Amino acid sequence: MSVKWEKHEGNEGTLTFALPAEDFNKALDAAFKKVVKTVQAPGFRKGKMPRKMFEKMYGVEALYNDALDIALPEAYTKALDESGIEPVAQPQIDIQEIEQGKDVVFTAKVVVKPEVELGDYKGLEVEQLSKEVTDAEVDEFLQSRQQAFAEMVVKEEGTIENGDTVTLDFEGFANGEAFEGGKAEQYDLEIGSGSFIPGFEEQMVGMATGEEKDIEITFPEEYHAAELAGQPATFKVKVHAIKTKEIPALDDELANEIDASVKTVAELKEKTKEDLAEQKAVHSDNSMRDALVQQAADNAKIDVPEEMVEAEVDRMVQEFEQNLQSQGMNLDLYFQFSGQTKEQLREQMAEEASNRVRVSLTLEAIAAAESIEATEADVQAELEKMSEQFNIDTEQIKAVLGGTATIENDIKLRNTIEFLVDNAKISEIQE
Template sequence: MSVQVENLEKNMAKLTIEVPAEELEKALEKAYQKQKKNISVPGFRKGKVPRAMVEKMYGPAVFYEDAVNSLVPEEYSKAAEESKLDIVSRPEINVEQIEKGKAFIFTATVAVKPEVTLGEYKGLEVAKADTTVTDEEVEAELKKEQEKNARTINVEDRPAADGDTVTLDFEGSVDGVPFDGGAGKDYPLTLGSHSFIPGFEEQLVGAALEEEKEVNVTFPEDYQAEELAGKAAVFKCTIHKIEAKELPALDDDFAKDVSEFDTLDEYKKEIKDNLTKKKEEQAKTEKENAVVDKAVENATMEIPEAMIDTQVENMVDDFARRIQSQGLSMEQYMQFTGATVDSLKEQMKPQAVKRIESRLVLEKVAEAENIQISDEKLDEELAKMAEMYKMELDKFKELVGEYEKEQMKKDLAVQEAVTLMADSAKEA
């Protein structure tokens, strides 16, 4: 394999990769062996047709596609390494020559890491965050804990009220005609949760058990089911069950039940200390984000579009994995939200650009400040990860390859660059 590199405009490069004819022949034979069991030709048993006969009948190009799919990933990987380019995008592949008995030639157009010119990145001025915790915030946190420890009671002596959870049957219609998805039986609904379309839950406040209640609503103009958007609907509802929360008293007994403290005052102090710590951590993150944003504003770079496209595609893949872990496929997500892959990519593009700019600037700062991560520092990080995954350090290290270790060192260097910039910043 040989590779020629042509530098293009806007941080792009084209690799012309030539694979010897012998390697192409091996790939064609491999493609034939893969496909022959499915090939039928009169006069031959299925799977026993000679390759020469297949190529004579269907043309020599019959195995080209499989051969290309087999050759390109491996040969591109070798060429990318040999080129010494810092490639930051997926390749755009074009076949230039494929012919039996000749060298296989293809090109790979890629984005290369752009050069960054740093501006000011130390001593930057950022706003000072307020980390004061008010009594109201402590009371709000206490109220959340009270809500978590509430017990649910059945209500039979009054109508439904805001905040109650009701179990109801409902059937909706538009112009007197029922519509798909408009009916439910024994459906649990918390009034005031805004789970249903605007106006629905409010009209159930005051409804009595087993009373048939007519609810009149209008679907929003941007409703996901286009055939219902903007239309008036009538729902016939019957509440079969009303449940309310009974809150515990906020006293010393409550503090003993939900914490390690004996008095409510001690528990409140603990809440305040935790909120202060949380605010301080949030302030640290906001400060770091602010200095990075300013350093990016002060820097200059030209990001190739292919690099952005690759980042967006990676973000979409990550998003798909996250929702899949929650039991939802991308197809279902698109159906429920009305989104498309293209609209999702467009939505993610600004964040993709920001991530790229931030990373490039921070890597350049680490380089300018000669931030080096020692093997000892890397071992500390590996030890933390091994503990997190509840594995022995030596066994965990066996699972981490050299490439992953280098990436971890880069990530640690970037984080040290952030710390350096934040520590030197002036808070106003």
């Protein structure tokens, strides 16, 4: 099969390739066997119409589309292998010549993986966050744990403050008309949580139990309900109860409730310091590695194709939706509550997606430049680790993953990042 690759400006090019006449004829035979099952001809049972009669009645051209559906994917794959290019999006394929008994000639407009011109990636300088844990950090963490054990108590006197939870009735009006979804009774709202439309919670501060008030707000321009977006509205509210958090004192009893493995506050503080030190060490190392990778990517010259960015955004949206589902939510509900649209979410993710692609391409280029690979021993060790973690046989893992390519790529990525670390100049920030 003749293959010709002509690179154009940027990351696009034209791939010219042919489907051999012999393969096209086999595809026509297969297409006829498929199509004839649906054809009813006088004097023949369905599916038994002779090939010559079919071609006489409908023409061999009637089989071309089905034949190409059968043969084109393999022909295109072979052309990619022969040309050595790596497409990053679906091609736009056009037929240049097609005739029974002859090679079928195609041209495909293809967007390929961009070339990476590496900049400096050895000897990069990075500051690593301190791994030391201060007494103030321990106290701050334990205060948050005390908050978790707080009880809500009704505030008998006083007015609403930030952090209070208020039980209220409300009804919203726009242009004097009540609008759908703008009414609730005995609703619990934490003031300062940012759950309601901007300006609503702030205007409740200072209200007392039993008090009624009109709250004037303006809906955001990007509000999900188009008829309310950017419009002024009035909410009539009535406060039924004000509840505040009563935080327990940190004594030995609470220390044991927070962590059953300790008996005293002193033991809790010591264990907390050890736990925070482990967490801080992991965070410090991860931040340092991220900074090195980002520097290497920033130093590289890459013309990132929009198609790769869009594909990465697709993955990010999918990840985001999976995270929502784990919280009992979905994208439609998220858009309803946040006032965002899917297009706005994708636009918000585009910059990070572009950077992810740059980082991935840079690390791949460094691995190639430094001949960094995943050894068989590395792969086997990873398989055994996964086997122990998920209690699945290593052969089953390979079957699920369709081989070890994914594991090899992950290991190569980790090894490349470690190469950056080993060749970097790292200094610790003292806090």
